[in-house]
Amino acid sequence: MASSVTPPRGMRDYLPADKAKREYALGQIRDVYTRYGFDEIETPVVEDYGRLHGGLGGDNEKLTFNVLKRGLSADDLRAAADSGDTSAIADLGLRFDLTVPLARFYTTHRGELPPVFRAIQIAPVWRAERPQKGRYRQFVQCDIDIFGEPGPLAEVELISATAAALRELGITGFTFRLNDRRILTGMLDAFGFDPAEHPGVLITIDKLDKIGVSGVIAELRDRAVTASAINELEAYLARIETAERNGFGVEQIRALLPEGVDEHVIAELASIGEAVAHSSAVAGAGGAEGSSAAPLVQFDPFLVRGMGYYTGPIFEIHHPELGYSLGGGGRYDGVVGRFLGQDVPASGASLGFDRIVDLIDTDAVTREDALVLVHEKGADPAALVALKTQLVARGTRVRLEKRVKNLKGLLDRVTAAGFTRFALVPADATGIEDLEIKPLG
Structure with missing residues (x-):
């Protein structure tokens, strides 16, 4: 399993x-x-063990995740378990x-x-x-x-x-x-x-x-x-x-x-x-x-x-x-x-x-200007990254997504992720002016 x-x-x-x-x-x-x-x-x-167990935290002190000292032996751990005193084996705590x-x-x-x-x-x-x-x-x-x-x-x-x-x-x-x-x-x-x-x-x-x-x-x-x-x-x-x-x-x-x-x-x-x-x-x-x-x-x-x-x-x-x-x-x-x-x-x-x-x-969460570039499987990586870099330089958040058969499902997914616009990247696109940018949602 x-x-x-x-x-x-x-x-x-x-x-x-x-x-x-x-x-x-x-x-x-x-x-x-x-x-x-x-x-x-x-x-x-983390803080020192003694500081976290100094009586300031009330019942929360009992809930501390303690950090064990380095180099402890099995005998050290057994002795602490028997005595109930963790101060001997821990020097820090979250x-x-x-x-x-x-x-x-x-x-x-x-x-x-x-x-x-x-x-x-x-x-x-x-x-x-x-x-x-x-x-x-x-x-x-x-x-x-x-x-x-x-x-x-x-x-x-x-x-x-x-x-x-x-x-x-x-x-x-x-x-x-x-x-x-x-x-x-x-x-x-x-x-x-x-x-x-x-x-x-x-x-x-x-x-x-x-x-x-x-x-x-x-x-x-x-x-x-x-x-x-x-x-x-x-x-x-x-x-x-x-x-x-x-x-x-x-x-x-x-x-x-x-x-x-x-x-x-x-x-x-x-x-x-x-x-x-x-x-x-x-x-x-x-x-x-x-x-x-x-x-x-x-x-x-x-x-x-x-x-x-x-x-x-x-x-x-x-x-x-x-x-x-x-x-x-x-x-x-x-x-x-x-x-x-x-x-x-x-x-x-x-x-x-x-x-x-x-x-x-x-719905009150402010969404930034975020654009998805949907490209074909064989698109030139250099051309895609050049387009992305131009848009990022203008202050836009950009994600590259490979086009799939179910385009609507892809667009629904990126909309849920906070993206506000998309563009289908033409095979011969060389600059931002070649993109037709449309709103999502």
Whole structure:
């Protein structure tokens, strides 16, 4: 039996039309982010093992594809398997996100960077997880990050630029859900959870959309965390389940929270939501992003974001046609401090590129001037290449195709590949003027 020739599980090949669609989307995103003042950087696909397993990646650290050291013996591998300690046999790993490499990059080059540094990173990442719809082992992340800006201006810039990129791709109907990790901490304190219980409680609360209120409460009781706090949380969830969530002012946010949450944090989050809504309204009224509908902004008191390094505002992008987010981000002021020894204000946003491509209308993909020259079997190669060279010099994309009996099938195929015009090459053609160029499609 022949061996399988499919890509590794959770990874994909891309046919020319798919690749063209992806490159179109990447070009649009890059263009928007560049216009918003961000600069693109690049980092290696691998990082040191210790850096990738340093506690910054949460559960993603468990999904790292590790790179084995050279010269290992079978005994080395068996010993590592028995102990479960891969650090003895691996010294590198494929990056599982772009945030850890960026923090390392900033630490390395901070003396060459401006006081407030706005970065673009668009690159593949790898996670050894179970593949499923919308989730792959290799996928592209589109990140923008701001270092050195401690206030809400950073989040407003990030969210506005991300919304503009989505609109540029023709994607509408998305919603930014905002929260703040400090609000989550304040809520858990108000309910009476012990600080040591917070991480586990947040993991359970993060499942609210999947298992519902009853599932969350049942799981917390199974965890045997503070019983009175669970009762307070249950009563709170029952109260806000039908609460009105429109608007993003201080009063609307406070109305959805228990007593005791920091008023300064509430005011800061409200200022972010109101500024994003204002910038979106300006764009929708004929700003740089055109007349597309502005995105909605919604306060979500139980948005958690799984990465433990978040320290302030967090957000996710939701779309009604999908059961998962299109991306998200937040503030992570303590990450650079792991490398530098002092904290640096930092905030970032990431688009799930592979999910976004599925929402793009194929007809919206801009097609370049592309011409197919259909020639007879015995045509002179020198004459054909001379014709092709003349056309390429004029900026036209050109492909040579040998004429076949089913000409319509050939033309349908090249049309699907993105070509816009064709010409039958006469046997005596010596220049472009001898071609009768016709449109395809």
